[in-house]
Structures are given as structure tokens and as C-alpha cells.
Amino acid sequence: MLLRFYNTLSRRLEDFEPLEPGRARLYTCGPTVYGYAHIGNLRTFLFEDVLRRSLKLAGLSVTQVMNLTDIDDKTIREAKAAGLELRAYTDRFIAAFFADLEALRVERAEHYPRATDYITEMVALVERLEAAGHAYRSEGSIYYRIATFPGYGKLSGVRPEANLVGARVDSEEYDKEDARDFVLWKGAREGEPSWETAIGPGRPGWHLECSAMSMALLGERFDIHTGGVDNIFPHHENEIAQSEGATGEPFARYWLHAEHLVVEGEKMAKSKGNFFTLRDLVAQGHDPLAVRYLLISVPYRQKLNFTMDGLHGAAQVIERIANTLRRLRHAPPAAGPGALAEAAVEAFRRDYREALADDLNTARALAALHTLLRQVNTALDGEGVSEPARAALGEALRDVAAVLDILPEDEVGGDAQEIERLVVERTTARAARDFALADAIRDRLAAMGIAIEDTPHGTVWHRTG
Numbered sequence: 292m293l294l295r296f297y298n299t300l301s302r303r304l305e306d307f308e309p310l311e312p313g314r315a316r317l318y319t320c321g322p323t324v325y326g327y328a329h330i331g332n333l334r335t336f337l338f339e340d341v342l343r344r345s346l347k348l349a350g351l352s353v354t355q356v357m358n359l360t361d362i363d364d365k366t367i368r369e370a371k372a373a374g375l376e377l378r379a380y381t382d383r384f385i386a387a388f389f390a391d392l393e394a395l396r397v398e399r400a401e402h403y404p405r406a407t408d409y410i411t412e413m414v415a416l417v418e419r420l421e422a423a424g425h426a427y428r429s430e431g432s433i434y435y436r437i438a439t440f441p442g443y444g445k446l447s448g449v450r451p452e453a454n455l456v457g458a459r460v461d462s463e464e465y466d467k468e469d470a471r472d473f474v475l476w477k478g479a480r481e482g483e484p485s486w487e488t489a490i491g492p493g494r495p496g497w498h499l500e501c502s503a504m505s506m507a508l509l510g511e512r513f514d515i516h517t518g519g520v521d522n523i524f525p526h527h528e529n530e531i532a533q534s535e536g537a538t539g540e541p542f543a544r545y546w547l548h549a550e551h552l553v554v555e556g557e558k559m560a561k562s563k564g565n566f567f568t569l570r571d572l573v574a575q576g577h578d579p580l581a582v583r584y585l586l587i588s589v590p591y592r593q594k595l596n597f598t599m600d601g602l603h604g605a606a607q608v609i610e611r612i613a614n615t616l617r618r619l620r621h622a623p624p625a626a627g628p629g630a631l632a633e634a635a636v637e638a639f640r641r642d643y644r645e646a647l648a649d650d651l652n653t654a655r656a657l658a659a660l661h662t663l664l665r666q667v668n669t670a671l672d673g674e675g676v677s678e679p680a681r682a683a684l685g686e687a688l689r690d691v692a693a694v695l696d697i698l699p700e701d702e703v704g705g706d707a708q709e710i711e712r713l714v715v716e717r718t719t720a721r722a723a724r725d726f727a728l729a730d731a732i733r734d735r736l737a738a739m740g741i742a743i744e745d746t747p748h749g750t751v752w753h754r755t756g
């Protein structure tokens with residue numbers, strides 16, 4: 292399984308060849324922990340989850356680093372507004388972030404460094420940049436002189452304008468297309484956290500954090516760097532200038548960026564009332580698994596239009612998948628010529644892997660899954676599923692769980708065992724022609740929100756709620 296990715300740096304699809312055979316080193320820009328992640332952020336984290344899991348499905352061992360930005364202009368401002376120490380304030384949102392990842396089934400990265408735990412590495416990086424002539428001091432702060440780095444702009448295409456060279460910017464998120472000398476180290480200011488260091492008192496700029504932590508944990512060169520498209524400029528452009536300016540070596544080889552998410556066709560904004568966090572959606576009764584399904588259903592390089600209809604649709608698809616899997620489990624072995632054969636399942640496994648290898652084409656991978664499940668349903672209505680096909684299906688579904696991970700868990704979790712027990716009890720009652728008891732069990736299941744259906748292959752159940 293040879294993976295191909297669209298590399299923002301080269302602007303083309305490239306085969307993925309890790310620096311070290313068999314191992315992929317991956318840096319994923321993490322959240323700034325001043326509030327709850329919104330669904331646009333979550334879309335990017337889910338793309339990175341699919342990336343990580345696809346690398347593993349391809350047989351690579353993965354070392355993933357995701358930073359937690361627990362110091363920047365926003366975290367300082369919000370902690371102050373809440374009347375809390377920075378650490379106590381950001382701790383709260385780091386815990387909320389991990390709860391969101393858990394609910395969305397995002398696999399844990401190997402490292403989640405907090406920026407405030409890497410001040411020493413950041414100071415050392417600034418010292419290297421000063422020694423290499425890329426940095427200068429002004430009014431207690433230290434800036435990166437972009438005119439000293441000829442490669443500036445190679446990721447984003449943004450080039451420094453002649454009249455802007457030497458112009459400085461202190462803010463971390465500055466205007467698009469406005470290439471200026473950016474701040475590496477912010478001199479200590481009254482009322483802001485600061486560190487006493489060899490380069491003077493102050494705190495790191497946001498861009499510096501990612502360069503220092505990625506190189507500390509992955510090495511000065513590594514394979515893949517990811518984020519959202521809005522990170523390309525200035526954040527990732529500045530990371531390249533910092534890292535390559537210090538080492539003189541290429542930094543990350545492949546740069547992958549997830550497109551924006553819009554809500555009902557509009558840019559998400561708190562003022563428009565279309566701004567959602569995962570907990571907003573859960574409070575409205577939505578299943579996090581449906582959120583996962585919807586957010587990964589569109590390939591990461593396409594804009595995703597998040598709609599409530601789409602979210603309801605995703606929940607229905609998950610329920611349909613659950614029903615098919617339950618029917619399959621209850622179906623007796625089949626051997627007729629019309630039974631679903633192993634070859635159909637093997638075809639799915641190939642399609643599925645090819646789709647993921649094709650720049651993580653999740654839409655194509657899901658389409659292959661739905662084709663397979665339709666074939667399974669048709670077979671169950673007819674001559675059934677052969678034993679070799681059933682074994683192959685087990686493997687195929689493990690591949691699905693390994694990357695897309697959208698298979699419902701309710702056959703094993705929650706009240707499923709109790710439901711199974713009642714269904715078996717009812718079947719026994721019917722066989723004994725005790726229809727009063729069978730009906731009483733059916734009513735009890737209905738009260739639990741469970742509908743049952745007697746099919747030629749036995750009784751199946753599904754949730755109605």
C-alpha cells in the first residue's frame with residue numbers, strides 16, 4: 292500500500308517515502324487551549340486521525356506530535372478575563388480537548404507537548420537564529436528578519452514586498468499576504484507571564500513554539516507537517532524560516548493542509564449563531580459518531596459544508612450499517628451459488644485501501660463500504676453469505692475500524708447484551724407458541740427504544756430513537 296499525498300510545498304501529488312524506512316514522523320499543529328475546539332478545528336484533527344491511521348494501515352510505525360499552545364495572545368487575554376492563572380485556565384481546556392478526541396474516537400498521538408514546558412528549547416532556537424544572522428532585537432523583543440531567508444514564501448507563495456522589508460509585526464495572526472519580520476520572542480510586559488532567560492525576560496511567539504517542539508521531539512528533519520489551510524501563511528511559512536534558518540537543512544518534507552469548513556454554506560462565526568463545538572451538538576442530542584462520520588466523509592482537501600441535514604443523514608447511515616451488521620451476525624451459513632462470495636469482499640478491501648492511498652480519499656473509501664454492505668444485504672435477502680466470505684468480511688471490517696472507525700459499537704457496548712438476551716427469550720417463547728410472553732417482550736423492547744423485525748434469517752433489532 293503506497294500512499295500518495297498532495298504536497299502543498301511542491302503543489303503536486305507525491306508518493307510518500309519516509310526518511311527512515313518503515314517509520315513515519317508526523318507533526319500536527321494542535322489547539323490553542325483558550326476555549327472549546329469548534330467543528331472546523333475538529334475537522335482538521337479528524338483528517339489527521341485518518342492520516343495517522345492510514346499510515347499505520349500501510350504498515351508504518353507512526354510517531355505523531357501534536358502541540359498544545361498554552362501561551363499566546365489569546366490564552367493570556369482569556370485567562371485574565373476569567374481571573375485565573377494561565378496554567379489553571381489552560382488545564383481546563385486541555386482536559387476538554389481530550390474529552391472531545393475521545394468522543395470522536397481520535398487515536399492518541401505519541402506526544403502532546405505543552406508550549407510552556409519547552410521554553411528552554413525555544414530559547415536555544417532563538418540563540419541559533421541570532422548566531423546565524425536571522426534575528427535582531429528591538430525594544431526588548433526579538434524579530435526574524437525575513438530578508439535573510441531567500442526561501443521565504445516557498446510554501447505559501449507569499450513574497451515579501453520590497454517596501455515591507457524591515458517592517459515588523461508583533462501580532463501572531465497578521466493579515467494575509469502581508470509578509471513582514473515577525474516576532475520570535477516577546478519582551479516581558481506588565482501583567483503578562485514571562486520567563487527570565489539567556490535571551491532576556493519575555494515569552495515565545497506562537498510560530499517559534501511549533502518549530503522548537505517539532506524539532507525537539509521528531510528531529511530537525513521529519514516527514515509530514517499538517518494543519519488547516521489557514522496555517523499555511525503566516526504560521527507554517529514562518530516555521531520553515533525558523534527551522535531551516537537555524538539548521539540549514541530542509542525541515543518537513545510533506546506539507547498537508549485541510550480545507551475550511553462552512554456551516555449551511557456560510558463562514559462559521561459566533562455572531563451568526565452558526566458556530567458549533569462538539570458539546571453544542573451533543574447537547575442537541577447528536578451522536579459524536581455521526582459527527583465523526585460527517586466530518587471525514589468529504590476528502591480533506593475539499594471544503595466541507597456542514598449542515599444539520601447532513602448530520603441527520605450521517606446518523607441514519609450509521610444506523611443502517613448497524614442493522615446490516617446485526618443481520619449478518621444472525622444469518623445462518625450459506626453455500627448456494629447465489630451466496631455472497633469471498634471475491635466480492637476482497638474487491639472491497641482493495642478498493643478501500645486504494646482510496647485511502649489516493650491522498651486519503653475518504654469519500655471513495657466510504658462509497659466502497661456502502662457498495663459492500665448493499666451486496667451483503669442483497670445476499671442476506673437471497674441465498675446468504677458464504678463462510679469464506681464471512682471470514683473475509685471480518686477482516687474487511689477490521690480495516691474499516693482501523694482507519695475510518697465509523698462502525699457502531701452498540702453490539703458490544705451499553706445495553707446491547709440485555710437486548711440480545713430479550714431477543715433470544717422472545718424467540719424461545721415464539722418457538723414454544725407462548726405468544727403472550729413474546730408480545731410482552733416485544734413491548735418491553737419497544738419501551739427501551741428497540742424495534743425488532745423477524746426476517747427469514749432470524750430476528751434482528753435496531754434502535755428507533
Ligand SMILES: [Zn+2]
Binds near residue numbers: 501526
Ligand atoms: Zn503550529
